[in-house]
Amino acid sequence: MAHRSQPLRVTVLGMGAIGTAVATALASGELQNARLAGVIVRRPDAREAQAFPVIDLEEALRSSDLVAECAGVPAVQVEGVRVIEAGIDLLVSSVGALVDEPFRKRMLTQGPGRCFTTSGAIGGLDVLSAASRGGGLSAAQLVTTKAPAAVVQEWMSEGQRRDMMEAAGPITAFSGNVKEAIDLFPRSLNIAVALALATDLWDELVVTMVADPDAALTTHAVSASGRSGDYEFTIRNRPHPHNPATSGVVPAAVLNEIERLAR
Secondary structure, X not given: OOOOOOOEEEEEEOOOHHHHHHHHHHHOOOOOOEEEEEEEOOOOOOHHHOOOOEOOHHHHHXXXXXXXXXXXXXXXXXXXXHHHHOOOEEEEOOHHHHHOHHHHHHHHHOOOOOXXXXXXXXXXXXXXXXXHHHHOOOEXXXXXXXXXXXXXXXXXXXXXXXXXXXXXXXXXXXXXXHHHHHHHOOOOOHHHHHHHHHHOOOOOEEEEEEEOOOOOOEEEEEEEEEOOEEEEEEEEEOEEOOEEEEEOOHHHHHHHHHHHHHO
């Protein structure tokens, strides 16, 4: 594979726990063939942004080869099409935005910019993607278990929140399809969409969210079956120290994809 003659110019969209780690790595030269062009933030005076060049989207579209989204599902929905239409590549970490089929097709197929996604906190998608070819998989399940504080959502009633936070053992907070999962847990269940993208089991995939007071690690238990075979694997990630709703490995997944694109 040929290497780029110039470093990949990357703008980081969003400066939460993921974006800050990605921007720091780019600015420090950790990635040999990529450099930080700037960061896009909602509040330019935010403490996290002070160490980096703050730019707006228009400037990013003039000075970048790639926009790395680390800002959440709404940011992809609002800004993603503008990036793609400008002919700039977009790396999406909040893959939950792609749950809507028309929007997904627009982002992934129409260009002229290209849309890439990260695997985030989940692995094994390569074998599941292969197994699903030609309808090789017919069913899949994702059971995600997190500490109650990472599961509680603003839409929950006071009673639901109290029951979850005071539960003595595991409690199921949700079980349903992919769209319901990402609508209700937009920061915690992006991996459900990543799994559906890999398998094309948008209707068949059952997603369950469990709150467990003893969950020191975030657990994703994946199973799939069909005429290709039966597949089961479990991933246990340490939560991100600054954002327990996401796994600590997610920034590294974003950086791995940037490094791949830079080559």
